[in-house]
Amino acid sequence: xxxxxxxxxxxxxxxxxxxxxxxxxxxxxxxxxxxxxxxxxxxxxxxxxxxxxxxxxxxxxxxxxxxxxxxxxxxxxxxxxxxxxxxxxxxxxxxxxxxxxxxxxxxxxxxxxxxxxxxxxxxxxxxxxxxxxx
Numbered sequence: 001x002x003x004x005x006x007x008x009x010x011x012x013x014x015x016x017x018x019x020x021x022x023x024x025x026x027x028x029x030x031x032x033x034x035x036x037x038x039x040x041x042x043x044x045x046x047x048x049x050x051x052x053x054x055x056x057x058x059x060x061x062x063x064x065x066x067x068x069x070x071x072x073x074x075x076x077x078x079x080x081x082x083x084x085x086x087x088x089x090x091x092x093x094x095x096x097x098x099x100x101x102x103x104x105x106x107x108x109x110x111x112x113x114x115x116x117x118x119x120x121x122x123x124x125x126x127x128x129x130x131x132x133x134x
Contacts (some may be wrong), residue, residue, distance in 0.1 A: 040078040041102035045071045087125040094121045
């Protein structure tokens, strides 16, 4: 009888973990993405991993496995997304925008921007800038 109970408990526990794990992973990934979005300008892989009590390699693997992107790729996408908003809605220079979103190397900002959008920041602004209405 004890053996049957032990086996049932083992099966239940494995079933429960299987059901909860995807929900838990989704919740953690959602929290990580939210943190990244709030801190995109200055966050690092190490700081983010430490905040969520992961080793940096584990965090990278978790993101790559579940989102198909590494921490660095997600970081650049967030910075460029915010740069687009600034290009569309402000008259800051492109250098100022690059600095505001966390790029210290302007050349790298241009390369990252063009890789994601296929155009330079200036070309993007020309196509998408909101002009003040008269």
